[in-house]
Amino acid sequence: MMLAAARALVARDLRLLWRRRGDALQPLLFAVLVVVLFALALGAERQALAKLGPAVLWVAALLAGLLALDTLFRGDAEDGSLEQWLLAPVPLAWLVLVRTLVHWATTALPLVLATPLLGELLYLPHAQLPVLMASLLLGTPLLALLGAVIAALTVGMRRSGILVALLALPLYVPVLVFGAGSVTAAAQGLEFAGALLLLGAGLALALVLAPLAAAAAIRISLS
Numbered sequence: 001m002m003l004a005a006a007r008a009l010v011a012r013d014l015r016l017l018w019r020r021r022g023d024a025l026q027p028l029l030f031a032v033l034v035v036v037l038f039a040l041a042l043g044a045e046r047q048a049l050a051k052l053g054p055a056v057l058w059v060a061a062l063l064a065g066l067l068a069l070d071t072l073f074r075g076d077a078e079d080g081s082l083e084q085w086l087l088a089p090v091p092l093a094w095l096v097l098v099r100t101l102v103h104w105a106t107t108a109l110p111l112v113l114a115t116p117l118l119g120e121l122l123y124l125p126h127a128q129l130p131v132l133m134a135s136l137l138l139g140t141p142l143l144a145l146l147g148a149v150i151a152a153l154t155v156g157m158r159r160s161g162i163l164v165a166l167l168a169l170p171l172y173v174p175v176l177v178f179g180a181g182s183v184t185a186a187a188q189g190l191e192f193a194g195a196l197l198l199l200g201a202g203l204a205l206a207l208v209l210a211p212l213a214a215a216a217a218i219r220i221s222l223s
Helices: 002-019 024-043 048-069 074-079 080-086 092-107 110-113 115-121 126-153 162-188 193-222
Strands: none
Touching: 002 092, 002 162, 024 048, 024 110, 024 115, 048 092, 048 110, 048 115, 048 126, 048 162, 074 080, 074 115, 080 092, 080 193, 092 110, 092 126, 092 193, 110 115, 110 126, 115 126, 126 162
């Protein structure tokens, strides 16, 4: 039952995503624009770009996630789908988890896959790329799960874009610090595994707790 509901939800989300392909590309294009503007601002300072490249890519990923966060449950609230989720014979937290993972796969994962190309633009040393990719693969789904709780809390509000960002940023900052910090530590020859382990532990906790918290927030918002 749960797997069938997940397949149906994923198929529906992908169909809707295909119909608005332009909107779906906005987070990726926004992140690319941030990286390009930063590279242009520093000009030909190769060493400066290489030093700040991991932080720039992480900030771009964070801002791109914030850009798409308000739409996570907004469409379902407007067309009445969230009420149907409450009546579904599967746990609401399961549907929230599936939706969040699809959201991450369609917004953050393309940026992670484009990271090697963006790293070339920032003259990122190839030795730092595996650590950066690992930190993004651990950190971006954690950002999506934390953001799902905020999006669920504000789904009943109109024009909550700025409020979502203000509520999400305090939760996002530690992920940003550990994610970018792991790459900086690797570049300096220091131990970086601890930061990645903390990201992994946070992701494991968020996979369990964030859907439950978001489901409770949706019930409160719709009551």
